[in-house]
Amino acid sequence: xxxxxxxxFRAVVEAGSVSQAAKNLNMTQPPVSHAIAKLExxxxxxxxxxxxxxxHPTQAGLHLVxxxxxxxxxxxxxxxxxxxxGEGAVGDLRVGVEPMxxxxxIADVLAEFLEQAPSARVSLxxxxxxxxxxxxxxxxxxxxxxPFNPAQFAGFVAEICDWYPxxxxxxxxxxxxxxxxxxxPDGKGWGRWILPSRIPAxxxxxxxxxKALSDDESFEVLEVSTPQTALAFVxxxxxxxxxxxxxxxxxxxxxxxxxxxxxxxxxxTLLWKxxxxxxxxxxxxxxxTRTVAAHRRALAS
Numbered sequence: 001x002x003x004x005x006x007x008x009f010r011a012v013v014e015a016g017s018v019s020q021a022a023k024n025l026n027m028t029q030p031p032v033s034h035a036i037a038k039l040e041x042x043x044x045x046x047x048x049x050x051x052x053x054x055x056h057p058t059q060a061g062l063h064l065v066x067x068x069x070x071x072x073x074x075x076x077x078x079x080x081x082x083x084x085x086g087e088g089a090v091g092d093l094r095v096g097v098e099p100m101x102x103x104x105x106i107a108d109v110l111a112e113f114l115e116q117a118p119s120a121r122v123s124l125x126x127x128x129x130x131x132x133x134x135x136x137x138x139x140x141x142x143x144x145x146x147p148f149n150p151a152q153f154a155g156f157v158a159e160i161c162d163w164y165p166x167x168x169x170x171x172x173x174x175x176x177x178x179x180x181x182x183x184x185p186d187g188k189g190w191g192r193w194i195l196p197s198r199i200p201a202x203x204x205x206x207x208x209x210x211k212a213l214s215d216d217e218s219f220e221v222l223e224v225s226t227p228q229t230a231l232a233f234v235x236x237x238x239x240x241x242x243x244x245x246x247x248x249x250x251x252x253x254x255x256x257x258x259x260x261x262x263x264x265x266x267x268x269t270l271l272w273k274x275x276x277x278x279x280x281x282x283x284x285x286x287x288x289t290r291t292v293a294a295h296r297r298a299l300a301s
Contacts, residue, residue: 187260192239
């Protein structure tokens with residue numbers, strides 16, 4: 001039994017005759033009659049009572065009509081769902097995100113993505129960049145976004161992941177408000193820097209600061225897990241920290257200054273498994289990312 005036979009049988013029952021059903025289906029009568037006869041033979045039961053006035057379903061035929069309607073409806077739903085999956089409009093997408101890129105771009109990408117694919121389900125996993133790489137490699141994540149450019153990737157990251165550079169993320173230096181008028185050329189003399197923890201998979205701010213301030217006797221580092229944590233310590237007068245304006249917001253105890261020249265902008269970069277399948281849903285997320293980045297560049301120009 002196949003769906004074509006079910007559809008022919010339903011058409012015959014609705015029309016009350018094989019000839020009329022064939023006309024409704026834009027077919028000749030013999031193929032329809034043959035399909036019904038074959039269906040009855042396969043099932044081993046008579047489905048239609050044939051009279052001079054046409055045909056009507058037997059008890060078995062009525063049961064098949066009822067069940068067949070559900071089967072056809074289920075088939076249609078499956079076909080439509082598969083079509084939408086092929087278009088990247090439905091399905092599940094798992095994206096690993098580092099806290100800073102959530103504030104800077106991912107929230108806007110998610111809004112753009114869901115506007116285009118409202119039936120898709122997106123799981124955002126808030127983890128550190130090294131864990132993002134691990135989970136992409138294991139298949140636990142489809143994609144990830146990190147605040148590093150490809151030049152900062154360790155060799156094994158490039159072996160595991162393909163990438164798309166999204167946009168630069170401008171950096172400010174958060175300092176306690178009472179120190180806002182101090183002058184520290186090249187960032188020297190601030191004392192304690194509150195920096196994100198080192199990540200073996202990526203070179204970042206700790207490496208840049210250590211290189212630039214190696215001859216600064218006042219330089220010391222307090223490592224934290226997130227920029228939000230760093231801001232609380234800056235507000236308490238414990239040091240200075242690289243942050244973004246979006247993350248900093250408005251804090252009475254903190255002033256944002258231009259960073260030293262060696263503290264370059266970060267870059268949000270989208271990652272996925274090298275040589276892995278880029279599904280239509282992933283492609284739609286990538287397109288949403290491009291759209292948001294282009295809009296940001298247009299606003300900045």
